[in-house]
Amino acid sequence: MERRSVLVPAPSDAWIPARSCLTHLECPECGARMDADRLQGLCPCGSPLLSRYDLARVRRTLTTKSLSARPKGMWRYAEVLPVRDPSRVVSLGEGGTPLREAPRLGRFLGLRRLLVKDETGNPTGSFKARGLSTAISRARELGVRRVALPSAGNAASALSAYAAAAGLEARVFLPRDVPSLFPSECRAFGAEVTLVDGFITDCGRALAEVKDREGWFDLSTLKEPYRLEGKKTMGYELAEAMEGRLPEAILYPTGGGTGLVGMWKAFEELEELGLCAGPRPRMISVQAEGCAPVVRAFETGAARAVPVEMPHTLAAGLRVPAAVGDRLMLRAIRESGGTALAVSDEEILHGTLLLARLEGIYGAPEDGAAVAGALRLRQRGFFEENTQAVLFLTGSGYKYQDVLERLAECSPVLEPFPGGLA
């Protein structure tokens, strides 16, 4: 009997459908142009660097027609991803996540056209897989052997998994009070785990102390250019699923903000490629009341955020007191006509519960924050009944056992939108 071939081959010329058209890296603040084929961190001026592509060349091969014949998953956009040699791609099946209607949740929130981009099914259970697939692939391509980052949990899981698949050494720095499944999972993938007393910023400092001496390449959020490129594929997928139109609003639970900045970059590229038209979505950052530096900066009109002294929230991924990409986030939110708002932990818990009970999705508390944010905006009149909003459900809830326990005794704090849509 004829044996069937392996369904998902290892990345190769056959599976990665096109060559990268990466040309250089560019600083969005001082305009410096940097060599993309050397390892780079931040621009000397302190800003994150952005990857630039020969979009005229991309335009010739990345078309609606060519996409229809490509494999599912984020590497279908290979021309606008940074890995030059297809055989260097490290993939565990990230991306290609569903964009779903959420009618029952929509009725509760008073939104007729609510959609959710469900990232919970990514490898290791969150959207962090996208960024770490590109960053690890590119780091390995450029000769890196040891990778490390500070994390609130999900990025550490993804780094550990992709490093294992790439045959790289990994080290992660996590706050000591992170849900205990995260360190266990990272250790299972073979990563070295350091628990730090403090917040993700303290974890970043702990990494900075050892990285040069021990030779770790730092993959902290936006401190290297390529995690952003993986995250931007969420914007490409949105445009493709909506046939070139974009939703009116995107709600994004924000910590370091790579997804928000990445999607904004994607929309800019997509317009230049002729793959989407019409107004861009309003970008809405949802943070937790106990840690809302972007919201405070947005409200005061500041260009940068003031670090939060004692950040606290049960949504671990939102406990980011200071983000290196704050300027880029604030710019995207303002340019888009979006907004930023903070929700309480009680609202986050209840939002998580609503998502589970009304849509059958057990999301991370960060997802609950997006749900709670949508209701607030509907109540404020920022959203109308027919506003087409997409909630980003960035991670699965299964690793947050403390939240799971609290959900059982969570009392409802979110009232359905008056009059509802039932």
Ligand SMILES: Cc1ncc(COP(=O)(O)O)c(C=O)c1O
């Ligand atoms: C589930 C989840 N959602 C959202 C975030 C925040 O993501 P970003 O740092 O891209 O803003 C995180 C970060 O850890 C997360 O784990």
